[in-house]
Amino acid sequence: MSQTNASDRAHLLGQGSGCALEEVRELICLAPKDHGQLAEVLGEARRRSFSVLPIGAGSQLAWCRPDALDDPANAPIPISLMHLAGVLEQIPGEGTVTAQAGTPWRDLAQAVEQSGECLPADLPGATTSTLGGILGAGRSGPNRLRYGPLRHHVLGMQVMLSDGTLAKSGGRLVKNVTGFDLHRLYTGSRGTLAIILEASLRLMALPEREWSFCIPVADCASGFTKALEIQQAMPRLHWLVLTRTQSELRLQGGLAGRASQVKTDQERVLTALGGTPESFDGQAPTERKRLGEEGAENRNAWEIGSPLTHCAELLGTLEAQLPTETNLWVDCGTGRILVGPAGDAPVTEKPSWAETIGAEATSLRPLCVHRHLHDQWTESNPTATQADWQQRLTRGLDPAGIFSMTLDPEKAPA
Amino acid sequence: MTKNWIDELRTIVGPRNVITGSESLAWESDGLSLVRGMGQAIVLPLDTEETVRVMKLLAREGVPVVPRGAGTGLTGGATPVGGGVTVGTARMREIFTIDPVGRLAHVQAGVVNSDLSVAARPHGLFYAPDPSSQAACTLGGNVANNSGGPHCFMHGSTTRHVRGVKLVDAEGQVLDLLASPADPEGLDLVGLITGSEGMFGIVTEVKLNLEPLPEEVQTIIAVFPSLDAACDCVSEAIAAHIEASAIEILDKLTIAAVEDSIFAAGYPREAEALLLVEAEGGALEVQETIDLVLQLARKHGAMEIRSAQDKAERARLWAGRKGAFGAMGRVAPDLYVADVVAPRTRLREIVALAIEIAEERNLRLGNVFHAGDGNLHPNIAYDRRDEDEVRRVLEAGQLIMEACIERGGSLTGEHGVGVEKMTHMCDLFDDDDLNTMHRVRDALDPKRRMNPTKVLPLRACREVRNGGLPFSPMGNLEAKT
Numbered sequence: 001m002s003q004t005n006a007s008d009r010a011h012l013l014g015q016g017s018g019c020a021l022e023e024v025r026e027l028i029c030l031a032p033k034d035h036g037q038l039a040e041v042l043g044e045a046r047r048r049s050f051s052v053l054p055i056g057a058g059s060q061l062a063w064c065r066p067d068a069l070d071d072p073a074n075a076p077i078p079i080s081l082m083h084l085a086g087v088l089e090q091i092p093g094e095g096t097v098t099a100q101a102g103t104p105w106r107d108l109a110q111a112v113e114q115s116g117e118c119l120p121a122d123l124p125g126a127t128t129s130t131l132g133g134i135l136g137a138g139r140s141g142p143n144r145l146r147y148g149p150l151r152h153h154v155l156g157m158q159v160m161l162s163d164g165t166l167a168k169s170g171g172r173l174v175k176n177v178t179g180f181d182l183h184r185l186y187t188g189s190r191g192t193l194a195i196i197l198e199a200s201l202r203l204m205a206l207p208e209r210e211w212s213f214c215i216p217v218a219d220c221a222s223g224f225t226k227a228l229e230i231q232q233a234m235p236r237l238h239w240l241v242l243t244r245t246q247s248e249l250r251l252q253g254g255l256a257g258r259a260s261q262v263k264t265d266q267e268r269v270l271t272a273l274g275g276t277p278e279s280f281d282g283q284a285p286t287e288r289k290r291l292g293e294e295g296a297e298n299r300n301a302w303e304i305g306s307p308l309t310h311c312a313e314l315l316g317t318l319e320a321q322l323p324t325e326t327n328l329w330v331d332c333g334t335g336r337i338l339v340g341p342a343g344d345a346p347v348t349e350k351p352s353w354a355e356t357i358g359a360e361a362t363s364l365r366p367l368c369v370h371r372h373l374h375d376q377w378t379e380s381n382p383t384a385t386q387a388d389w390q391q392r393l394t395r396g397l398d399p400a401g402i403f404s405m406t407l408d409p410e411k412a413p414a
Numbered sequence: 415m416t417k418n419w420i421d422e423l424r425t426i427v428g429p430r431n432v433i434t435g436s437e438s439l440a441w442e443s444d445g446l447s448l449v450r451g452m453g454q455a456i457v458l459p460l461d462t463e464e465t466v467r468v469m470k471l472l473a474r475e476g477v478p479v480v481p482r483g484a485g486t487g488l489t490g491g492a493t494p495v496g497g498g499v500t501v502g503t504a505r506m507r508e509i510f511t512i513d514p515v516g517r518l519a520h521v522q523a524g525v526v527n528s529d530l531s532v533a534a535r536p537h538g539l540f541y542a543p544d545p546s547s548q549a550a551c552t553l554g555g556n557v558a559n560n561s562g563g564p565h566c567f568m569h570g571s572t573t574r575h576v577r578g579v580k581l582v583d584a585e586g587q588v589l590d591l592l593a594s595p596a597d598p599e600g601l602d603l604v605g606l607i608t609g610s611e612g613m614f615g616i617v618t619e620v621k622l623n624l625e626p627l628p629e630e631v632q633t634i635i636a637v638f639p640s641l642d643a644a645c646d647c648v649s650e651a652i653a654a655h656i657e658a659s660a661i662e663i664l665d666k667l668t669i670a671a672v673e674d675s676i677f678a679a680g681y682p683r684e685a686e687a688l689l690l691v692e693a694e695g696g697a698l699e700v701q702e703t704i705d706l707v708l709q710l711a712r713k714h715g716a717m718e719i720r721s722a723q724d725k726a727e728r729a730r731l732w733a734g735r736k737g738a739f740g741a742m743g744r745v746a747p748d749l750y751v752a753d754v755v756a757p758r759t760r761l762r763e764i765v766a767l768a769i770e771i772a773e774e775r776n777l778r779l780g781n782v783f784h785a786g787d788g789n790l791h792p793n794i795a796y797d798r799r800d801e802d803e804v805r806r807v808l809e810a811g812q813l814i815m816e817a818c819i820e821r822g823g824s825l826t827g828e829h830g831v832g833v834e835k836m837t838h839m840c841d842l843f844d845d846d847d848l849n850t851m852h853r854v855r856d857a858l859d860p861k862r863r864m865n866p867t868k869v870l871p872l873r874a875c876r877e878v879r880n881g882g883l884p885f886s887p888m889g890n891l892e893a894k895t
Contacts (some may be wrong), residue, residue, distance in 0.1 A: 093653035093759045116655055138597060151602060152574045167850035168843065173755045175571065175787040175827040177560045177609050178835075178842055179869065180851045184573070184605030188598060205655035228515065235626040236696060258657075261699040305595025308516040334596035335516075382600060385589045389858065390601050396857030397850070 006075040009050050013077055016044035022080060025058035029078035035197065039164035041079060042195075046162065046400045051076040053403070054195040056102055056130025060137035076403075079195065081132050087111050088198060089172060096155060098172050098200040101132025117203035120153035122239075132196040138188025142239035143256070145333035150187075153202040157183035159194035162398040172200040185393065193397045209262045210238075212254030213269065215277035220244070220328065221316035223251050226273070227332035228308070233272035236265055237333075242315075244328040253332075302354060306335040321356050419475045423457050423499075426467045431458040431505065441500055445488040445547075447748060448798060448808075449833050453480060453494030458502045461522070462580055462588060462618040465501065469616070470586030472499055478863045479584065481612035483524065483555025486547040488751045489832025491559065491611050496867040501616055503554045509533050510619075517624045518577060520592065523554025523617050530622070539624035542569035545828070546736040554617045560609030562828030564735065567786035568659035568694070569625065571828060573608040578621035581607060583614065584859045592621050606854075611830050612865040614858045628659075628694035632704045633722040633731055636711040637685040641665050641769075641781065644687035645762035647714040648785040651707060652758045658703055661786030662690040662735055667745065668780040668793070672734045675741035679734025680727075682718060689716070689785070690735055692728075738782040739793065745778055746795035750807045753829040754818040758788040767817045768792040775806040789827035790818070816841060831869045840875035848875070 007028045014021045014030055017040035022031040032038040045052045053076035055061060061078075085102035092115050099108055105126045109119050122141035126134060135157075140149040147153070156170025159182075169182035186194055217223030223242045230253065231237060240253035255262045255269065270277065306314050315330065318339065322328075329338040339353075382390070395401075424432045433441065433456040443450045454477070459465040472479055478498030485492050494500050506524035513519070514537040519530055527548040531540040544563035545551055551561070557579060562571045569575070578592040591604050598604060607614055638644040644663050651661065664672070669681045669688055681688055689711060693703040704721075711719055722728040734741075742749045756764040765781060768790065772779035778795045792814055796807045811834075815825060819841045826835060839848060851870055855862065871878045 091757070091759060093649060094757055095652060095655075138602075140597070148570070148574055149597060151605065152570060161850065165846050165850065167847050169847065169851070171824050171842070172822070173757065173788060173824050173827075175562060175566070175755055175784070175789050176824045177562075177571070177828055177830055178825040179831065179839060179847075180613075180854060181560070181573065181605055181609050182850065182854060184602050184608075185854070187605075188602055193601075205657060235629075258699040258702055260702065261696045264698055265696060305597070305599075307513075309513060331596075336596055383590055385583075385587050386591065386600070386603065388587075389589060389603055392857040393601060393854065396853045 005072040006077055007072070009048075010077045012048065013041055013044050013050060013052075016048070017041040022082070024055065024078065024080050024082070025061070027055075027058060027061075027078050029055065029058075029080045031080045031083055033083050035084075035160065035166065038079070038084075038160055038195065038197075042160065042162055042164055042402065045077070045402045049400075049402075051402050053078050054132070054136065054191040055080050056133030056136075057082065057104065057128040058133075059126065059129040060133045060139065081130065081195070081197070084197060085130070089200075090115065094172075095174060095203050096172055096200055097203055098156075098198060099131050100198050101130060101135075101196045103131045105129045105131060105134055112203050113206060116206050118206045120147050120202055120204050121150035131199055135187050135196055135199055136189065136191050138190070142241055142331065145240055145331070146236070146238040146256070147204060150201075151184060154183050154187050155200040155202055157186055157196055157200070158198045159186055159196050161194050162400050162402045166197070167194070170200070174202055192394055192403050194403070207256035207258075207262075209259040210254060210256045211262050211266045211279065212239075212252065213266075213273065213277040213279045214250055214252045215273055215275055217242070217249045217251050219316070220249065220319040220330075221312045223249055224312040224315050224330065224332060227251055227253075228312075230269060230272045231332070234265055234269050236261070237269070240332040242328070242330040242332055244319075244326075247324050251332075302339045304337040304339070306337060308335045311335045311337070322353050326353065419471060419477075420455055422471055423455065423468060426471070427457055427459050427464050431460075432456070433458075441482070441485065441502075442493070444482075444485045444490060444492040445751070446490040446493070446832070446834055448750070448804065449490035449493050449495060451493045451495035451497070453478075453498045453500050456482075456500040456502060458505050460505045462582060465582045465616055465618050466586045466588060468501060468586075469582050469584065472501075473585045473863070476861070476863070478866045479616070480865055481554075481558065481616040483552035483558070484526070484547075484550050486545075486551040487555065487559060487832065488753065488829045489826070489834040491830050491832030491865070491868055492555075493833065495833055498863075498866070503552055503616070503618070506554070506618060512537055512539070512624070514539065517626070519622045519624055521553055521620055521622065523557070523620060524552050527551050527553055527556060534624050535627070537624075538627050540627055541575070541622060542566070542625050543572045543575055544736075546739055548736070553620050553622065557608050557617050557620055558610065558612045559828070559830040562784065562787070562789065564660040564662050564732075564784055565692070566828070567661055567784065568657070573605060575623045576604055576608050576620060577623055579604055579607055579617050580619035581615040581617050584861065584863045589615065592619060594621075609830070611832065611869050613855055613869060615864060630697040630700045631659075631692060631694045631728065632700050633690070633692045633728045634704060634707065635681070635720050635731060636689040636691070636707070636716040637682050637718040638687040638689060638711075638714065638716055640715075641687040641765060642762050643714045643716075644689050645765055645785065647689060647710050647716070649759055649761050650714070651710050652786065654706065654710070656703060656706055657693070657695075657699065658691050658707065658786065659694045660690070660692040661784070663781065663783055663785040664688045664690065664735065664738060665781040667778065668738050668742070668782045671741040671744050671780065672738050674744050675737065677734050677737025677741050679730045679732075681731075681734055685717075690731060735782070738780075742780055742793055742795050745780070746797055748796050748798045750794040750796060750811055751829070752790070752792045752794070752811050752814055753826050754790050754792075754815055755824040755827040756788045756790055756818055757822045758786075760821055760823075761785060761788060761790075764818055764821055764823065765790060765792075768814045771810050771813045771817070775810050777803070777806055777810055779810075784827070787827060788823070812838070833868060836867075836869060837871050837878045839869070839871055840878045843875075845875050
C-alpha cells in the first residue's frame with residue numbers, strides 16, 4: 001500500500017475515476033453519482049492497489065471499522081453511497097420496501113410509516129445513518145427482542161463486487177428461498193465483501209400503542225434475574241435492557257402492539273416488576289430513544305456475548321470489578337453486554353479493567369469477547385475452520401483484496 | 415477399487431449402515447418422484463465424528479456427496495442424480511439439550527421436526543417452523559432447505575430460528591458454529607449455510623430458537639363461493655396489516671381429496687375455496703385479529719364461517735391441511751407439487767393463471783397454499799406411467815413458474831431449487847448473479863463435490879434458455895434439444 005495518507009490517495013482515485021470528493025465526518029471520501037462511476041472508482045482502486053471502505057453517512061464507522069479513523073497512513077479510502085439514495089419500491093399491501101443503500105434510515109422509517117408500517121429495527125439514534133451503513137454494520141435495535149435481529153428481515157440485495165460486477169440475491173418478496181442467501185452474508189460484513197447498493201426489507205405493522213417503563217435496580221445480577229422473570233411473565237415484551245450510567249442502575253423495557261393488548265399487558269408487567277416504576281405512554285417514548293441506544297453507539301465499548309444462563313453471574317462479577325464510572329448496557333433478550341467508559345472520546349490505551357473482564361468472561365465460557373476499537377485488543381476467538389471460511393469467502397468475492405479484511409487469520413488458533 | 419472404499423465406509427459406520435445394490439432402491443428419489451438417481455452407496459453415520467471420517471474418506475476418493483435427511487424434499491435436492499454417495503442423517507436422532515432460559519434447543523440433524531416441539535412442550539416452548547411434512551422431515555433437512563410451513567407467516571422460515579450449526583465440509587473439516595452469539599462474530603456463516611441445499615457440507619448438529627407457547631390460539635375456517643374471492647380476502651387482509659399466525663387456502667379439488675382421506679377434517683365439500691386462519695398471542699389481540707378476518711371474509715362473500723371450538727377440532731383442521739399433499743394420492747398416483755411465490759397483491763391473478771394453464775393441458779390441479787405469504791402450491795395430480803401426461807405436467811409447471819416470475823414473483827418459497835428448478839434460476843437471476851453464487855460455492859467447495867448438479871446451472875443462462883427442461887420424464891438429466 002502507498003505510504004501517502006488516505007486523503008492524498010482519495011484525490012488520486014478521484015482524478016483517475018472522475019468521481020467527486022466530499023467530506024463526511026471529517027473524512028475525505030469519494031461520492032459516486034451512479035453505479036457506473038462507482039465501478040470506475042473500484043477499477044481505479046484495483047489498478048492502484050488502494051484499499052477502499054464503503055460508507056453511507058459514516059455514522060457506523062466507529063462501531064464497525066475504526067481502522068478508517070485511527071491510522072490515516074494505512075486507512076482505506078471511504079466511498080460514500082450518499083448520492084445513491086431513495087426508495088425504489090414500496091407497494092401498498094406487499095409489506096416490503098426496497099431502497100438504495102444511501103437512503104437515510106430516518107427517511108426510510110418516515111416513508112413506510114405513511115402506509116401504517118414500520119421498519120423491523122427500531123434505531124432511534126440512527127438519525128443520519130443510511131440503510132447500507134446499518135446493514136453493513138449488522139445493527140439491530142432493542143426491539144429485536146420481539147422481531148429478531150434486522151438481518152432476519154433482509155429479503156434481498158444488490159451489491160457491487162470489487163471487480164465491478166453487479167450481483168443480486170434474494171428478492172423483494174416476504175418469502176423466497178431461491179439461490180444462496182448472500183444478502184445474509186453481506187449483512188454485518190462491515191464492507192469486507194462487497195458494496196451494498198440496494199436492499200429489500202420486510203415491514204411490520206405500525207403499533208397502535210407503545211408503553212415503556214424504567215425502574216431502578218440494586219445491582220446488576222439481581223436486575224438481570226428480574227429481567228428474566230419479567231420475560232417469563234410477559235412474552236410479548238418488545239425490548240428490555242439493563243443499563244448503568246452515571247452509577248445508576250436501571251431496568252427498562254417496553255411493549256408495543258394493539259392498544260387493548262398493550263394496556264392489559266402493561267398491568268402484568270407492573271405486577272411482575274413490583275415497586276413503582278416510571279412509565280411512559282406514547283408512540284415513541286423519549287426515554288426509550290435515549291436509553292435504547294446508549295452504549296450501543298459507544299465506540300469504546302467492549303462487547304460480550306453471554307448465554308442468558310450465565311449472564312447474571314457474569315454481570316455480578318463485572319460489577320464487582322469495574323470502576324463505578326464505567327457504563328454497562330445489557331440487552332436482556334440476547335445476553336449482549338457492552339462495557340465502556342462514559343463518553344465517546346477515543347481511548348488510546350487499553351483500560352486496566354479490560355484484562356479483568358476478558359479473563360472473567362472467558363472463565364464463564366461466554367460466547368465471545370471483543371472490542372471494536374483496536375484489532376490488537378480484540379479477544380474474539382473464532383475457530384480455525386471459521387476463520388478459514390471467512391478468509392476463503394473474502395478472497396472468493398474480493399480476490400483483489402481492495403475491501404480490507406478485519407479478520408486476521410494469523411490470530412486464529414491452530 | 416470401488417469395493418475397497420465402500421468396505422472402509424462399512425468399517426467406519428458399521429456394515430448395516432452402508433446400503434448398496436437393490437436395497438438402495440428406496441433412496442433413489444425424494445418427494446419429487448419424477449427425478450430418480452442411483453449413487454454408489456448410502457451411508458448413515460451416527461454422529462459428527464463418524465461423518466468426519468466418512469467425508470475424509472470420500473474426499474480422498476474424490477466421490478461426490480449428496481446430503482439427505484428424511485428425503486421428504488420436493489425438488490430432487492436429495493437425489494443423487496449425478497452419482498456419488500448419499501450421506502444420510504437418519505441415525506442422528508438425539509435431542510441433546512433444551513435450555514428453557516435461553517429458549518434454545520441443541521439437536522442432531524436427524525431429529526424429526528415435530529419431535530422437537532413435543533420435547534419442548536413441558537418447558538412451555540415450541541419450535542415454530544412447521545412444514546406439512548413435519549411428522550417425517552428432519553431439522554437438518556429443514557436447515558438445508560430453509561423450510562417454511564403455514565405458521566411461518568408469523569414466525570418466519572427456518573433461517574430465523576437457526577442460532578448455530580455444526581457442519582462437516584467436503585474435506586471432512588468441522589465448522590462448529592454452535593456457540594454463535596445472538597449476533598454473529600464476523601460473517602454470518604449460519605445465515606449463509608441455512609438454505610444452501612447441502613452445497614457447502616453436511617449439517618450434523620443444530621442449535622435452534624424455541625418460542626413460548628402462545629397464551630391464546632383461535633382458528634377459523636371461512637367457506638367461499640370462489641377461489642378468486644378467497645384470494646381477494648387475503649390480499650385485503652395483508653394490506654390491512656393483519657397479524658395472524660397462519661393464512662391458508664384450499665380449493666375444491668383439495669378439499670374433496672382431504673375429506674375422502676384419513677385426514678378428513680370436516681371441511682365443507684360444497685366450498686369452492688376454504689380459508690383457514692389462525693391467530694395466536696394475547697387474548698385481546700387474537701380476538702381483534704379474528705374479528706378483522708371475519709369482517710373481511712363476509713365482505714368478500716364467505717358463505718359460512720366456523721371457529722374451532724377446542725384443541726381437538728383445531729388439530730383436525732390442521733391435520734386436513736397438512737395431510738392435503740398425501741390426500742391427493744386419491745386423485746392420481748403421482749403429484750407434482752409446484753412451489754412459487756406471488757406478490758401478495760396479485761394472488762388472485764396468478765392463481766387463476768395456474769388454473770388456466772392446467773386446464774389448457776387437461777390436467778387436474780389442486781391448490782393448497784400459504785396465502786398469507788403469497789407462497790402458492792399448485793399441485794398437479796398425474797400418473798407418471800403416462801408419458802404424455804408427464805410431458806404436459808412438466809410444461810405446465812414451467813409455465814406457472816414463468817408466469818409467476820413475469821409478475822414479480824419468485825421460483826420457490828420453501829421447497830428449494832434442487833434439480834427441478836435449477837435451469838429456471840436463469841429466469842430470476844442473470845449470469846453475474848449466478849456467477850457470484852458460484853464464486854461463493856467455489857470458495858467453500860472448490861472441487862464441487864457437495865451435492866453436484868443442484869441449484870446452480872453450470873452453463874451460461876443463454877445456453878440454458880435454449881436448452882429447455884432440466885430433466886426428462888424418465889429422470890435422467892438431459893437437455894431438451
